[in-house]
Amino acid sequence: MNRALHFARETTLADRIRTWWVILRISLEERLVYRGDFALGTLMRFLPIITQIFLWGAIFQSAIGHDAGSAGAQNPSAVPQTATSQIALGGYRFDDMVAYYLMTMIARAFSSMPGLSSGIASQIRQGEIKRYLIQPVDFIGFLLLQRLAHKVAYYSVALLPFALVFFLCRNYFVDGWPEPGRLIAFVASLMIGFLIGFFLEATIGMIGFWFLEVSSLLFIYMLGSFFLSGHMFPLTLLPDWIEWLVQMLPLKYLAYFPAAVFLGKIPADELPQEMLIQAAWLGFFIILCRFTYAAGIRRYSGFGG
Amino acid sequence: MPIIEVKQLSKTYRVYKKREGLLESVRGLFHRQYRDVPAIRGIDLTVEQGEFVAFLGPNGAGKTTTLKVLSGVIHPSGGDVRVMGYVPWERSNEYRRRFALVMGQKNQLWWDLPAQESYRLHQQIYAIQASEFQRSLAELTDLLGVRDLLGQPVRELSLGERMKMELIAALLHSPDVLFLDEPTIGLDVIAQHRIQQFLRYYQEKRQITILLTSHYMKDIAALCRRVVIIASGQIKYDGSLSGIIDNFSSSKIVTLELAGGEQPTDLETIGQVLDTNWPKARLRVQRTDVPTRLSAALARYRLTDVAVEDPPLEEVIADLFAQVDDRASTAEGLS
DSSP, rough: HHHHHHHHHOOHHHHHHHHHHHHHHHHHHHHTTTTTHHHHHHHHHTTHHHHHHHHHHHHHHHHGGGGGGGHHHHGGOOOHHHHHOOHHHTTHHHHHHHHHHHHHHHHHHHOTTTTHHHHHHHHHHTTTTEEEEHSSSSSHHHHHHHHHHHHHHHHHHHHHHHHHHHHHTGGOTTOOOHHHHHHHHHHHHHHHHHHHHHHHHHHHHHHHGGGGGOHHHHHHHHOOOOOOOSSOOGGGOOOOHHHHHHHGGGGGGTTHHHHHHTTTSSTTTTTTHHHHHHHHHHHHHHHHHHHHHHHHHHHHHTTTT | EEEEEEEEEEEEEEOOOSSSSHHHHHHHHOOEEEEEEEEEEEEEEEEEEEEEEEEEEETSSSSSHHHHHHTTTSSSSSSEEEEETBGGGOOHHHHTTTTEEETOOOOSSOSBBHHHHHHHHHHHHOOOHHHHHHHHHHHHHHHHTTTTTTSSSSGGSOOHHHHHHHHHHHHOOOOOOEESSSSTTTHHHHHHHHHHHHHHHHHHHHHHHOOOOOOHHHHHHHOOOOOEEETTEEEEEEEEEEHHHHOOOOOOOOEESSTOOOOOOOOOOOTEEEEEETEEEEEEGGGGGHHHHHHHHHHHOOOEEEEOOOOOOOHOOOHHHHHHHHHHHHHHHOO
């Protein structure tokens, strides 16, 4: 009788959703313990934007050539708008570049998962993973909800500085707001980007089942992601054959793709197909993550926790 | 039907053999050598519903490994295990809702949040009905005297308070089987005593089945009628606590109280002198020799009092573990 009761309860979706909600709520509470810490962290994140504006100013300046005058070179931010707006690098004008950088910051705020991989690896190393073998709760689902809570907590604090920086930089968005269809595609690409980032980094963390330390592997991933996700510059700036290769990789969905969608750099007729490919990558990483976890648990329990 | 059935259980760990020196370490990256370490070698155990069983054994004897197999954390290398009819390492949710494992050194509560938040999560994970949850929580917090601490972040609690909170977390879903691995480790005497009292009361009232490992004889003496001694991965003894002395102690402690300030120097002829605190002397005598030695002592000295006792349980068990250790190291030396 007892057993039947347990089973019946487990199958109701409402109960499951309530469980997810409680995990989410508690994780959120836990995160808010540290809100002071990440309020400061968020502000620090915006410092590189100043360097970026100067850097791209200098690059466009030299692309224009000598006739822009030496005064501009000394103070790149003072480059006459008329001169720089003529030139485009990889399809991006100077203003687009700054706008692009700002947009990748939003994309990264969704897709980056600080501490996820190393956290999983340390849970494996210290045996805390046992808890998820003993309790009737799904480890990956639990982590995902926890991460969702991290993000919500982060945005609740980061919204204000984000809004301020975007307001100050509003003039770089020369084409204004995208039309509704593109805006929806942008939001969707951010959501999928979040999930790809989650399942990708969770998989890296689960390599900890085989190797005690994943930090060097994580470093390689971070480095690759830094350049190949388009975090630093639009991928269209790369030489053709490298760009072709990088466009095939899933890393671009973590930064480049959402930003390019927002700025209208993806042709409208290619957009649905690109979105489908992004969704397919998400499917791939979900399966990879589940598979790695199952294999890892098999090894863990075989070897002896 | 027994609630726990273990047949010929064995578990061998494969451990990476790290060799010394940098060159060897580099070589180890490509060609790893493993060593098989048997942790459990053929354990048979049957536990009936409502029993409170203690696992006793030196470090590395296989106690924790056995608990890990029973709670489904690890696969055994061989043998058959059923707990309430389930195969633990299949980890079915139905099984997982019916047992709990508490490890004294592991924390399952959220460190930065009050314990009640962790309990809410447990309520959901274990699908405990709201009314049942409130009732259990009130009962457990009252029994352990921690009602006022529910709202305090776990990190601010003392070790003893934290352990009580851990126990509550483990019992909220009213498990039928409870595994306790060193639940009183590192606690002061008062906290230990409180937890013992609680466990005894709760177990008697609910008639749940508990398997406990502990290094404190006091825990075991206070709680368990049945003791299983595990050493070198095998069961060496399975029976009552007092039976250990009958089985493993070959000697008795004889205390003589001498009259008239006598301090004889030939006490060694009666038995091994443990200590003297005149007019008293404590001697160890082989159990079979006690009658003859005692009558010899009575004939030789003027005595005001005589006492014959069993040696302390701790001592018997320590001797037993030492014997097992010696035998194990000799066996390994030969192989």
